[in-house]
Amino acid sequence: MADLLEPVMKKKVIVTGGTGYIGSHTAVELIASGFEVVIIDNLCNSDVTVLDGIRAITGIKPVFYDYDLCDMAKLEEVFAAEGKIDAIIHFAAFKAVGESVRKPLDYYRNNLGSLINLLAVMDKHGTTSLVFSSSCTVYGQPDTLPVTESSPVREAASPYGYTKQAGEVIIRDTMAARADQKAISLRYFNPIGAHPTAHIGELPRGVPENLVPFITQTAIGLRDELKVFGNDYDTPDGSCIRDYLHVVDLARAHVTALKRLLEGRNRSNFEVFNLGTGTGVSVLEAIASFERATGIKLNYSITSRRPGDIEKIWADPSLANRELNWKTEITLDESMETAWRWEKKIRNKS
Numbered sequence: 001m002a003d004l005l006e007p008v009m010k011k012k013v014i015v016t017g018g019t020g021y022i023g024s025h026t027a028v029e030l031i032a033s034g035f036e037v038v039i040i041d042n043l044c045n046s047d048v049t050v051l052d053g054i055r056a057i058t059g060i061k062p063v064f065y066d067y068d069l070c071d072m073a074k075l076e077e078v079f080a081a082e083g084k085i086d087a088i089i090h091f092a093a094f095k096a097v098g099e100s101v102r103k104p105l106d107y108y109r110n111n112l113g114s115l116i117n118l119l120a121v122m123d124k125h126g127t128t129s130l131v132f133s134s135s136c137t138v139y140g141q142p143d144t145l146p147v148t149e150s151s152p153v154r155e156a157a158s159p160y161g162y163t164k165q166a167g168e169v170i171i172r173d174t175m176a177a178r179a180d181q182k183a184i185s186l187r188y189f190n191p192i193g194a195h196p197t198a199h200i201g202e203l204p205r206g207v208p209e210n211l212v213p214f215i216t217q218t219a220i221g222l223r224d225e226l227k228v229f230g231n232d233y234d235t236p237d238g239s240c241i242r243d244y245l246h247v248v249d250l251a252r253a254h255v256t257a258l259k260r261l262l263e264g265r266n267r268s269n270f271e272v273f274n275l276g277t278g279t280g281v282s283v284l285e286a287i288a289s290f291e292r293a294t295g296i297k298l299n300y301s302i303t304s305r306r307p308g309d310i311e312k313i314w315a316d317p318s319l320a321n322r323e324l325n326w327k328t329e330i331t332l333d334e335s336m337e338t339a340w341r342w343e344k345k346i347r348n349k350s
């Protein structure tokens with residue numbers, strides 16, 4: 001009887017990088033699923049107003065620490081202030097491929113230093129579960145498609161890519177040494193789109209490097225034209241192929257992965273899942289989807305290949321479908337439409 005009268009304690013989750021693109025959408029889904037969210041983000045590539053967007057959607061503004069995870073003393077402060085932390089979802093990282101080639105030590109220091117600090121602090125304070133933000137970049141150009149989790153990890157094409165590979169190895173080895181802790185690494189394919197409410201979305205600083213923000217910024221008139229990087233690849237229309245999934249679908253996968261860990265349904269203490277739709281889409285097909293979804297004719301031209309680009313990659317998501325009971329639900333056209341809605345919202349256009 002006493003048990004029934006006790007308040008149901010919400011599970012408390014630290015979301016690092018929680019004001020970022022994928023982090024903010026995941027914070028929303030976590031709150032909607034009844035988790036208490038604590039965000040740590042040093043705002044190096046995001047804006048504090050994202051917290052208002054999260055509140056507009058969920059009615060809750062998460063507790064927020066404007067701290068750098070490389071600063072162990074600050075991290076200790078969070079754990080001292082927050083008490084028991086049940087789990088961590090670790091998004092915070094530098095993610096620009098080209099910049100990482102120019103500044104490798106910044107990437108190694110930031111992306112790996114923050115992860116090592118988190119692993120140390122979770123051990124000290126009895127946090128048992130970790131979800132890690134990884135990338136399909138770990139596969140390089142795979143020999144066979146679609147890519148399964150057992151496809152070989154290829155030598156990284158950039159320091160950024162290597163921080164994802166090394167991050168996974170660091171977590172795997174750390175979990176192997178700790179009986180009471182467990183982690184899931186989620187290898188994202190290409191997240192796109194924005195929350196359907198247009199309260200949160202992608203906020204690239206400067207000229208976007210990724211395809212969809214470049215498309216929407218071109219459509220809104222911020223850029224003259226989209227340059228399609230190559231039409232002479234060995235693909236049906238000659239442009240590169242990727243697996244684009246909606247960011248809300250991706251965010252939901254984090255909630256299911258977290259629940260799997262917290263409910264002890266994991267099969268080992270380090271698991272890896274591909275997160276994608278399972279369908280490859282070319283750059284030209286992505287443009288056609290945007291045009292179809294919005295009714296806007298996009299100004300684009302073909303230019304030379306971008307150095308370091310992978311020709312084609314798409315996921316075999318069947319392991320995540322089966323084990324996480326997760327699959328993508330939002331179509332490519334819907335994803336483009338939400339990206340466009342968000343672009344219009346942030347430029348004050350209707």
Ligand code: UD1
Nearest residue numbers: 097135137209210211214227228229240242283308309310
């Ligand atoms: C890139 C990174 C990947 C990283 C991800 C993070 C490379 C090789 N890969 O993924 O490691 O995890 O960003 O966001 O850099 N495209 C154009 N014109 C543009 C922009 C893109 O044609 O202006 C094409 C690209 O050639 C590519 C596709 O669009 O075929 C997607 O590009 P992008 O959004 O940059 O993602 P990835 O290259 O897949």
